[in-house]
Amino acid sequence: xxxxxxxxxxxxxxxxxxxxxxxxxxxxxxxxxxxxxxxxxxxxxxxxxxxxxxxxxxxxxxxxxxxxxxxxxxxxxxxxxxxxxxxxxxxxxxxxxxxxxxxxxxxxxxxxxxxxxxxxxxxxxxxxxxxxxxxxxxxxxxxxxxxxxxxxxxxxxxxxxxxxxxxxxxxxxxxxxxxxxxxxxxxxxxxxxxxxxxxxxxxxxxxxxxxxxxxxxxxxxxxxxxxxxxxxxxxxxxxxxxxxxxxxxxxxxxxxxxxxxxxxxxxxxxxxxx
Amino acid sequence: xxxxxxxxxxxxxxxxxxxxxxxxxxxxxxxxxxxxxxxxxxxxxxxxxxxxxxxxxxxxxxxxxxxxxxxxxxxxxxxxxxxxxxxxxxxxxxxxxxxxxxxxxxxxxxxxxxxxxxxxxxxxxxxxxxxxxxxxxxxxxxxxxxxxxxxxxxxxxxxxxxxxxxxxxxxxxxxxxxxxxxxxxxxxxxxxxxxxxxxxxxxxxxxxxxxxxxxxxxxxxxxxxxxxxxxxxxxxxxxxxxxxxxxxxxxxxxxxxxxxxxxxx
Numbered sequence: 082x083x084x085x086x087x088x089x090x091x092x093x094x095x096x097x098x099x100x101x102x103x104x105x106x107x108x109x110x111x112x113x114x115x116x117x118x119x120x121x122x123x124x125x126x127x128x129x130x131x132x133x134x135x136x137x138x139x140x141x142x143x144x145x146x147x148x149x150x151x152x153x154x155x156x157x158x159x160x161x162x163x164x165x166x167x168x169x170x171x172x173x174x175x176x177x178x179x180x181x182x183x184x185x186x187x188x189x190x191x192x193x194x195x196x197x198x199x200x201x202x203x204x205x206x207x208x209x210x211x212x213x214x215x216x217x218x219x220x221x222x223x224x225x226x227x228x229x230x231x232x233x234x235x236x237x238x239x240x241x242x243x244x245x246x247x248x249x250x251x252x253x254x255x256x257x258x259x260x261x262x263x264x265x266x267x268x269x270x271x272x273x274x275x276x277x278x279x280x281x282x283x284x285x286x287x288x289x290x291x292x293x294x295x296x297x298x299x300x301x302x303x304x305x306x307x308x309x310x311x312x313x314x315x316x317x318x319x320x321x322x323x324x325x326x327x328x329x330x331x332x333x334x335x336x337x338x339x340x341x342x343x344x345x346x347x348x349x350x351x352x353x354x355x
Numbered sequence: 356x357x358x359x360x361x362x363x364x365x366x367x368x369x370x371x372x373x374x375x376x377x378x379x380x381x382x383x384x385x386x387x388x389x390x391x392x393x394x395x396x397x398x399x400x401x402x403x404x405x406x407x408x409x410x411x412x413x414x415x416x417x418x419x420x421x422x423x424x425x426x427x428x429x430x431x432x433x434x435x436x437x438x439x440x441x442x443x444x445x446x447x448x449x450x451x452x453x454x455x456x457x458x459x460x461x462x463x464x465x466x467x468x469x470x471x472x473x474x475x476x477x478x479x480x481x482x483x484x485x486x487x488x489x490x491x492x493x494x495x496x497x498x499x500x501x502x503x504x505x506x507x508x509x510x511x512x513x514x515x516x517x518x519x520x521x522x523x524x525x526x527x528x529x530x531x532x533x534x535x536x537x538x539x540x541x542x543x544x545x546x547x548x549x550x551x552x553x554x555x556x557x558x559x560x561x562x563x564x565x566x567x568x569x570x571x572x573x574x575x576x577x578x579x580x581x582x583x584x585x586x587x588x589x590x591x592x593x594x595x596x597x598x599x600x601x602x603x604x605x606x607x608x609x610x611x612x613x614x615x616x617x618x619x620x
Contacts, residue, residue, distance in 0.1 A: 141496050142496075170495075170497065171498050173496065175496045177493060182487040182490075184485075195497050236605070261364045
């Protein structure tokens with residue numbers, strides 16, 4: 082457990098208050114309150130459709146909330162000017178689920194891309210920095226490959242190298258283990274832990290992989306149907322007696338009671354003559 | 356009665372969607388201009404190598420096909436013109452006919468239709484697949500505006516290359532028309548060219564060039580907007596690409612009609 086994470090005097094890096102989000106008419110996030118402390122690895126866990134990806138998109142300011150407030154480094158992101166948001170985003174790194182590497186650029190150019198856009202460093206310095214980050218994620222020597230030539234694990238590591246190239250203070254991971262075999266996945270978990278220790282960066286991981294979540298997390302937030310069931314340390318989550326949390330932890334499906342009339346109505350409500 | 360209500364409802368909904376789309380295109384256009392003009396002062400310029408790469412793809416690589424189509428068009432106009440004018444014993448008037456219609460109308464139209472088909476579809480597919488693989492989101496979270504990085508270079512390259520392609524199309528069509536006329540009417544190519552220059556005023560050439568700028572803007576915006584709107588996997592990408600080409604060509608022809616009306620009153 083990271084000590085900074087438990088210190089109440091430390092300002093939270095992320096503060097979410099009363100966040101509500103919709104897709105069309107459907108309420109996806111329901112009054113979410115969340116705090117992520119400086120230096121911790123905070124895992125947001127939940128099954129498919131729990132709203133965790135939507136929560137991540139809101140934390141990244143890719144979606145606007147219907148109501149509620151999101152503060153990153155103490156700044157309310159929904160009220161920031163375009164310039165202030167631009168500056169704020171330079172303090173953040175994101176590793177997307179599919180990597181989101183630019184297919185037209187090779188791995189080294191991908192990693193160097195944020196440096197080229199945001200700094201005035203000369204070409205050689207940029208290339209050296211990009212190679213250093215590729216070393217960190219064990220991709221030394223693969224810089225000249227195109228993204229299409231990489232394996233799933235290598236794509237995730239290249240995306241991670243790009244995410245940390247600006248030395249961010251806050252790092253987001255979307256499903257780091259998805260689609261990877263257990264060994265590669267464990268390798269990536271180790272990398273995440275090493276990064277936090279080496280860079281002191283705050284990390285938010287969104288995942289549905291239990292094993293990975295418990296291996297890396299300082300605290301876990303469990304989301305279900307758009308609501309937070311619990312935010313606590315890994316031990317507290319394991320001991321939580323909420324049946325829905327236990328269902329998720331034990332990979333049990335929830336029993337759904339079916340009302341016969343409602344079921345019939347669902348099957349026939351848009352058919353004519355019934 | 357119900358079907359009438361449904362018809363009115365659908366018409367209203369379609370009109371709203373169309374208005375929304377026009378608004379989105381206008382926003383893309385103004386935002387691109389903003390980044391082109393103000394970006395350098397904010398330390399976020401539109402990158403020259405990106406513009407050069409787009410100019411290559413949009414303009415230089417389209418040159419052979421534009422030249423071939425325009426040349427063929429010039430020959431066709433000469434064949435039709437001579438055949439029609441022969442009925443009035445006025446076949447020598449084919450030269451001004453070709454000169455006017457090529458510079459005012461067909462040169463730019465062929466260049467625009469080729470670019471809409473070639474680059475319009477490619478741009479929509481490229482931005483669409485970036486949208487699908489979260490590359491556009493990645494740009495945003497890196498603090499790089501997708502409009503600055505993706506749309507502005509395309510728009511600028513289009514504004515530079517469309518007039519160039521139009522001039523090339525005009526030249527190729529005049530050469531095609533001149534060669535055929537030369538063979539049939541025993542007129543040398545240099546005499547044909549001289550007579551073209553005697554006929555044409557700068558205004559005729561400018562008509563085509565002005566239209567080429569408008570068509571360039573239309574193609575860029577329609578292709579980019581369709582790329583950004585991709586959803587629904589490979590099928591959605593295919594739909595956006597097709598829609599981009601069809602809408603671009605429709606917009607080009609309608610805009611051409613409107614411009615021709617106002618420029619020739």
